[in-house]
Amino acid sequence: MRLSRYFLPTLKENPAEAQIVSHRLMLRAGLVRQSAAGIYSWLPLGLAVLKNIEQIIREEQNRAGAVELLMPTIQSADLWRESNRYDDYGKEMLRITDRHDRELLFGPTNEELVTDIFRSAIKSYKDLPLNLYHIQWKFRDEIRPRFGVMRGREFLMKDAYSFDIDKEGARQAYNKMFIAYLRTFACMGLKAIPMAADTGPIGGDMSHEFIVLAETGESEVFCHRDLVAMDPPGADVDYEADLQPMIDDRTRLYAATDELHDEKQFLQIPEADRLTARGIEVGHIFYFGTKYSKAMNAVVTGADGKDVPVEMGSYGIGVSRLVGGIIEASHDDDGIIWPDSVAPFAVGLINLKTGDAETDQACESVYARLTARGVSVLYDDTQERAGAKFSQMDLIGLPWQLIVGPRGLKAGVVELKRRQSGEREEMSIDAAINKLAG
Numbered sequence: 359m360r361l362s363r364y365f366l367p368t369l370k371e372n373p374a375e376a377q378i379v380s381h382r383l384m385l386r387a388g389l390v391r392q393s394a395a396g397i398y399s400w401l402p403l404g405l406a407v408l409k410n411i412e413q414i415i416r417e418e419q420n421r422a423g424a425v426e427l428l429m430p431t432i433q434s435a436d437l438w439r440e441s442n443r444y445d446d447y448g449k450e451m452l453r454i455t456d457r458h459d460r461e462l463l464f465g466p467t468n469e470e471l472v473t474d475i476f477r478s479a480i481k482s483y484k485d486l487p488l489n490l491y492h493i494q495w496k497f498r499d500e501i502r503p504r505f506g507v508m509r510g511r512e513f514l515m516k517d518a519y520s521f522d523i524d525k526e527g528a529r530q531a532y533n534k535m536f537i538a539y540l541r542t543f544a545c546m547g548l549k550a551i552p553m554a555a556d557t558g559p560i561g562g563d564m565s566h567e568f569i570v571l572a573e574t575g576e577s578e579v580f581c582h583r584d585l586v587a588m589d590p591p592g593a594d595v596d597y598e599a600d601l602q603p604m605i606d607d608r609t610r611l612y613a614a615t616d617e618l619h620d621e622k623q624f625l626q627i628p629e630a631d632r633l634t635a636r637g638i639e640v641g642h643i644f645y646f647g648t649k650y651s652k653a654m655n656a657v658v659t660g661a662d663g664k665d666v667p668v669e670m671g672s673y674g675i676g677v678s679r680l681v682g683g684i685i686e687a688s689h690d691d692d693g694i695i696w697p698d699s700v701a702p703f704a705v706g707l708i709n710l711k712t713g714d715a716e717t718d719q720a721c722e723s724v725y726a727r728l729t730a731r732g733v734s735v736l737y738d739d740t741q742e743r744a745g746a747k748f749s750q751m752d753l754i755g756l757p758w759q760l761i762v763g764p765r766g767l768k769a770g771v772v773e774l775k776r777r778q779s780g781e782r783e784e785m786s787i788d789a790a791i792n793k794l795a796g
């Protein structure tokens with residue numbers, strides 16, 4: 359992509375309304391633009407990151423056996439009356455009336471809708487287990503939308519819903535998502551710690567939140583320090599094997615959010631190992647058994663010929679919140695530092711003297727060769743001064759900067775800078791291309 363043809367409205371000054379660093383950087387780097395309280399437009403650079411995050415989530419959901427579909431944002435109030443949540447959800451639910459005076463709502467979550475789809479199609483235990491997920495916008499009329507996309511009113515969520523014939527199957531479904539979450543967040547360069555959590559309006563008996571530690575996080579959390587150092591499950595994890603030992607390993611040590619915190623138990627941890635911190639909830643999983651299937655009559659015939667209500671769980675990831683979460687975890691004074699896996703472009707190509715025939719030609723050639731080898735490049739071909747180009751590239755945080763100027767070209771070299779470490783290295787154009795495309 360040529361910067362001269364792109365839409366990248368960056369800001370030089372810190373926007374006054376942004377209280378935390380990720381919100382400031384998202385506005386300054388031109389990732390999002392607020393359209394109403396807690397409601398954002400995703401500008402091209404932000405959208406590219408959002409799509410990369412979606413894709414990482416999707417790949418691991420698929421590996422864990424979940425199946426993608428897409429449910430609508432608008433739902434019928436009648437479905438929510440079946441589960442009795444229509445009234446319970448209160449003011450957080452955005453209620454809508456259509457031209458025929460039918461009551462609709464903008465979905466804050468999808469347990470009812472997915473249960474309705476399930477019950478219309480699945481009648482036998484032979485079709486289980488099943489896990490259906492989608493990545494779709496949600497609306498919750500939060501009292502205090504704040505911190506940009508961290509607590510929005512409209513936000514993107516990955517929500518999965520599992521269906522099993524019995525508790526044992528439901529436990530395995532829960533464990534699969536638990537492991538998939540650890541792998542997913544690690545892929546984005548995040549350390550997410552699973553913590554015992556409250557179930558809130560979703561309900562149920564077992565629940566974990568996945569928390570990324572950050573000073574600006576909204577949740578207060580308490581855990582054993584060893585959990586912070588634990589490695590994520592490897593790429594060779596077998597989702598069909600018994601995952602319980604792996605789960606036990608990661609839930610043995612104390613970890614709880616403030617709602618479920620038990621100070622007595624916490625104080626039994628040696629003081630040096632106690633960690634009290636703040637964190638960002640990037641994922642939340644629930645096992646709620648037959649809460650919705652009983653209320654909505656979603657039954658399947660078991661092996662013994664008897665009908666039983668299906669056992670369910672639901673599994674959410676805050677996709678748009680993750681963009682903020684990743685920035686909280688990875689930035690410096692100059693701007694964002696994207697992990698390679700989610701970066702909107704891999705390389706920022708900086709032309710130090712646009713208009714100089716030799717430099718333009720070298721840049722065009724590098725741009726074409728990298729693009730041909732599948733490397734995504736944002737080519738700064740604008741007339742800005744070199745200093746402004748450098749600071750804008752640092753601000754938007756692409757993992758690599760390739761700097762091409764007339765002086766270097768005379769000596770047969772270009773400069774390659776790694777955004778994260780600030781390390782710079784001079785090398786030939788061929789060497790730079792091989793390194794970036796290798």
Ligand code: 5CA
Nearest residue numbers: 467509510513517639640641642673674676679
């Ligand atoms: N139905 C269940 C699981 S699919 C559910 O809705 N869970 S949830 O309420 O915990 O939301 C799932 C995830 O969405 C949260 O872990 C969080 O990362 C994200 N999320 C929730 N509310 C917001 C919000 N207002 N803004 C941004 N992200 C949010």
